[in-house]
Amino acid sequence: MQVIKTIKKMQATSLNLKRTRASIGFVPTMGALHEGHLSLIRRSRRENDVTVVSIFVNPIQFGPSEDLNRYPRPLQQDLRLCMQEKVEYVFCPRPEDMYPEGFKTFVEVRELGAVLCGASRPTHFRGVTTVVAKLFNAVFPDRAYFGQKDCQQAVIIERMARDLNFPVMIEVLPIIRERSGLALSSRNAYLDPAQKKDALVLSKALSSAAVLIRGGTRDAARIKRVIRTMVSAAHSVKIDYIAIVDKQTLKPVKKIQDSCLIALAMWIGKTRLIDNIVVNAQNRKAG
Numbered sequence: 246m247q248v249i250k251t252i253k254k255m256q257a258t259s260l261n262l263k264r265t266r267a268s269i270g271f272v273p274t275m276g277a278l279h280e281g282h283l284s285l286i287r288r289s290r291r292e293n294d295v296t297v298v299s300i301f302v303n304p305i306q307f308g309p310s311e312d313l314n315r316y317p318r319p320l321q322q323d324l325r326l327c328m329q330e331k332v333e334y335v336f337c338p339r340p341e342d343m344y345p346e347g348f349k350t351f352v353e354v355r356e357l358g359a360v361l362c363g364a365s366r367p368t369h370f371r372g373v374t375t376v377v378a379k380l381f382n383a384v385f386p387d388r389a390y391f392g393q394k395d396c397q398q399a400v401i402i403e404r405m406a407r408d409l410n411f412p413v414m415i416e417v418l419p420i421i422r423e424r425s426g427l428a429l430s431s432r433n434a435y436l437d438p439a440q441k442k443d444a445l446v447l448s449k450a451l452s453s454a455a456v457l458i459r460g461g462t463r464d465a466a467r468i469k470r471v472i473r474t475m476v477s478a479a480h481s482v483k484i485d486y487i488a489i490v491d492k493q494t495l496k497p498v499k500k501i502q503d504s505c506l507i508a509l510a511m512w513i514g515k516t517r518l519i520d521n522i523v524v525n526a527q528n529r530k531a532g
């Protein structure tokens with residue numbers, strides 16, 4: 246496994262790989278790798294000749310009062326995990342290489358980036374799209390892998406890749422959860438045991454909402470009320486948003502037709518957690 250630290254070296258490596266006609270799979274991450282990240286890496290390994298994992302805590306996607314400084318950075322452990330997964334290249338650019346003096350250009354996906362998480366994190370998604378565009382221009386991937394855990398991010402990246410003609414296939418893979426239902430996240434490390442227990446209300450509320458929809462409930466407001474009641478029972482949880490939206494346009498749905506995306510963001514102490522579920526209303530199977 247090779248660790249690459251500069252954009253120039255990454256570009257040269259990828260261009261060489263392209264000359265040999267090797268297909269490149271790419272998994273962008275902010276490190277603190279867990280089974281969610283590993284699921285993306287494993288899929289990339291299966292589908293491509295070579296896999297590049299990037300580890301970069303992207304400063305421009307954090308707001309001024311967010312957790313950039315305390316975000317976990319266990320680099321040696323991450324490199325060990327990548328080695329175990331037989332990743333060929335790990336790309337760890339330095340912030341000053343990504344954003345040198347005079348950096349002025351941002352990529353913004355309008356509308357999609359302003360709702361849900363974008364409402365409370367107004368510069369977050371332009372930070373994400375800008376870094377992903379820059380990483381695509383360093384790695385030249387054939388396929389790039391993202392998690393449904395960050396459902397809004399996945400929709401926005403798909404839109405960006407189409408709108409800006411990036412010659413890359415975007416693949417979105419399912420959420421990996423703990424046995425308890427809690428969606429894996431690098432930020433779970435911030436939670437103490439009591440908060441972690443409270444955090445289970447996110448996945449529990451989503452499952453209950455799915456049961457209601459599959460059982461015939463179609464009124465989104467009613468489903469949101471049920472979620473709100475469940476979540477409010479956990480004392481340390483503060484609601485950022487509960488949204489029921491179209492899974493492509495992210496526009497609110499009032500009456501659920503065939504399928505919908507239910508997305509939640511909650512504060513538990515100083516930690517903001519997100520989770521979501523796509524529910525197919527036609528599937529009347531309970532549970």
Ligand code: AMP
Pocket residue numbers: 273274275276280281282284285390391392393394395418419420421422428429430431
């Ligand atoms: P991050 O390191 O948080 O920026 O995440 C890197 C990638 O891993 C993103 O595409 C995430 O959506 C994905 N990811 C994070 N957590 C999970 C999870 N629990 N299941 C599946 N994918 C995940």
